[in-house]
C-alpha cells in the first residue's frame with residue numbers, strides 16, 4: 001500500500017486518478033479538477049512537460065503548467081500526478097505528490113535513479129514494447145535508491161492492431177499480482193485512444209483486480225490540445241467512476 005496525502009492505493013485500497021492529458025489554462029484545470037473530484041477521483045493528473053511524437057505538436061505549458069496544476073491542488077485538496085521528462089526539472093517538482101515516468105522513459109535508467117532518490121511516490125508506466133519483467137526491473141532501479149513508493153501502470157502495448165491506439169494487456173494485472181506487491185493501476189485512455197472504448201476497458205480492469213485507474217478527462221475534448229479523441233467529458237467520467245466503484249464493491 002502506498003499513501004499519498006489522504007489517499008491510499010494498493011493493499012486493498014482502490015483509487016482513481018483523473019484529469020486532462022495536458023494542463024492548458026487555469027480555467028480548464030480548475031474546472032476539470034472540481035468535476036472529477038465530485039465524481040470520486042482521488043487524485044488529479046495533468047501534463048505540463050509533454051513528450052510528443054512530433055516536435056511540431058503542443059509540448060505542454062511546462063513550468064507554467066506545473067504552477068497551474070499546483071494551484072488546482074491547493075483549491076481542491078487533491079494530490080497531483082504529473083510526468084517528469086528530465087531529471088534537471090526535479091527542483092520544479094518539489095510540491096508534486098506523484099511523479100510520473102511515461103512509457104517512453106520507462107527504461108531511462110538515470111531518470112529512474114533520480115526519481116528514486118527523491119523518495120516521492122512514482123507512477124511508472126509500462127513501455128509500449130516492454131515486457132513485464134522489464135517493467136519490474138525498471139521499478140527495481142527506483143527502489144534500489146531507497147524509494148519503495150512505486151505504482152505500476154499498464155497502459156497498453158503495441159501490437160499489429162491499429163484500430164486501437166495500443167492493445168490493453170489486461171492479463172498484466174493478475175500476472176503482476178503474482179510477481180510483485182506493488183500497486184498496479186490501468187490507463188484505459190492511452191490503451192485504447194478512443195473515448196468510446198474507455199468505459200469497457202476501465203470496468204474490465206477493475207474486475208481483473210486493478211488497484212486503480214488513470215483516466216483522461218477534458219472539459220471540451222473536441223478542442224483539447226492533446227489526446228482529445230480519448231478524453232472523456234466530466235459527465236462521461238462521472239458515469240464510468242460510479243460503475244467502477246460498483247464493480248470494486250462486488251469484489252470486496
Ligand SMILES: [Mn+2]
Pocket residue numbers: 021022190216226227
Ligand atoms: Mn495523454
